Amino acid sequence: MIVGFQAEHTLGRKLVNRDPEISIFGEVKQLKCEVAVLNSFSAHADKNELLDFVKPMDRKKLKNIFLVHGDVDQAEKFAATLKENKFQRVDIPERLEKFEL
Structure with a gap:
């Protein structure tokens, strides 16, 4: 579950975009999970x-x-x-x- 905004070029944004491959600590992994996004939470002012x-x-x-x-x-x-x-x-x-x- 991803909660809130994820900036461009971050791991969070890649998960939100459901990129088929992601890099975690330099290791390439296949995305094999369902990703749920809740945009209703944010620590930032609009x-x-x-x-x-x-x-x-x-x-x-x-x-x-x-x-x-x-x-x-x-x-x-x-x-x-x-x-x-x-x-x-x-x-x-x-x-x-x-x-x-």
Whole structure:
């Protein structure tokens, strides 16, 4: 049973996709089990919950928002939503990218 979102290129996502072969600790295994997926559980806030969290913040004091977790395409969509809500500076940093604050 897989519970919640599984990121791209992870073992969990390969199980959700029911890939016929999976690699566990470098050892290739045949998928010989039934996989049940329950998407109703998550430890992460969704877009609306995140937006509700930042909306009351003073946009003059909040200089930057950095989106550093999750799939890039989803981060880009959320960045657009933040900009539509008048958050001016929203960045999706590349790995090891530096910013001066």
